[in-house]
Amino acid sequence: MKKTLVLLTALIGLPLALAFIVPNEKRRTAAVGSLVGLDDHLKAAFTAGEDFQPIPKPGGMDWLATRKEPGQTYRQFLESRPNKPGANGRKFIYLQPVGDFPDDAPSLETLREYMEAYFHPMPVKLSKKVTVKKTGKIRRRGEQINSTDLLDALQKRVPHDAHVMMGVTMADLYPGDGWNFVFGVARLKKRCGVFSFARYGIKEDKKKALLRALKVISHETGHAFGIKHCIHHHCLMNGSNSLPETDRAPLHFCPVCLRKIHWGLKFDPSTRYQKLEEFLIKNDFPGEAKWFGERAKVTEK
Ligand SMILES: [Zn+2]
Ligand SMILES: [Zn+2]
Known part of the structure; x- marks a missing residue:
């Protein structure tokens, strides 16, 4: 059977009142996996800090x-x-x-x-x-x-x-x-x-x-x-x-x-963030560009 993942769906079905529990900080951090042995700029890239919300x-x-x-x-x-x-x-x-x-x-x-x-x-x-x-x-x-x-x-x-x-x-x-x-x-x-x-x-x-x-x-x-x-x-x-x-x-x-x-992809996170910042400035999304620009600084080598 072909496995098709339907990603974004129409508004159909009823709420199931599923009790989703927002993962706490410990679970969110654990989901990233161990950062032991990684370079500092990669540790910074994979650490949520205050730039990411639950x-x-x-x-x-x-x-x-x-x-x-x-x-x-x-x-x-x-x-x-x-x-x-x-x-x-x-x-x-x-x-x-x-x-x-x-x-x-x-x-x-x-x-x-x-x-x-x-x-x-x-x-x-x-x-x-x-x-x-x-x-x-x-x-x-x-x-x-x-x-x-x-x-x-x-x-x-x-x-x-x-x-x-x-x-x-x-x-x-x-x-x-x-x-x-x-x-x-x-x-x-x-x-x-x-x-x-x-x-x-x-x-x-x-x-x-x-x-x-x-x-x-x-x-x-x-x-x-x-x-x-x-x-x-x-x-x-x-x-x-x-x-x-x-x-x-x-x-x-x-x-x-x-x-x-x-x-x-093994990219340098700061370079990637900078490229996105440039694209977003060029296309007039200043709010989004600011976030990517700040992350580019945090993840610099
Ligand atoms: Zn999806
Ligand atoms: Zn995610």
Whole structure:
């Protein structure tokens, strides 16, 4: 059976009143794993201090109020045997546009630049657009495209030198009957995912829509790097049931998730933070840029 992780879902189902207990500081620190023997700048990168907040207590229709999620410590991440970036010549991230991108859609080059900073030092390539035929194997429901079928098709196109290939589309996606829509889906081991910007409110607020796109693109790619939903800190890898929940989430990885991508990418944390700061200043997100700039200083060698 194919294992598809449905990442960001429509508002369906009822709150299960699951008693999620916010991990205390001891558990949050333990989830990062032992830092013994690491250089000081890496110890600083993987220590929460005051720059990271615990995950907020979920309420209402929040992700953790509606589903039971075990989380994933750094050790559990290693035990899951994630794909090693760069192994077998797989040294690129590909952004694969699907269908048309009108003028008011997020700029693909901006997304590419952001991804290259976020997953530094892995280069990010923008692939040539592919189209989904109206009549074909990929199921449709009105204007919506079936994300499972689309992912099946994209999976066959993953380039041999891709660590991951992320499809992006302006078309609305639905994963199957019983679902209204889905923001995105990814397959952890199959190195691919796809997500839609159809519901980001581009017409109402272009900048807010871009920030949502940035969050989702890096969240989904994080999954393709083998990272599961974060239950420790308020973190980009937190699950989300809705746009307001995505809006509340920060743009950064917490120390637990940061250590997971660092395992494969081996970047210098301060350099990565600086690149993100530069991108965010250039694209007029001063609040987010400030946080990354401060972390760049804390994690300097
Ligand atoms: Zn997710
Ligand atoms: Zn995290």
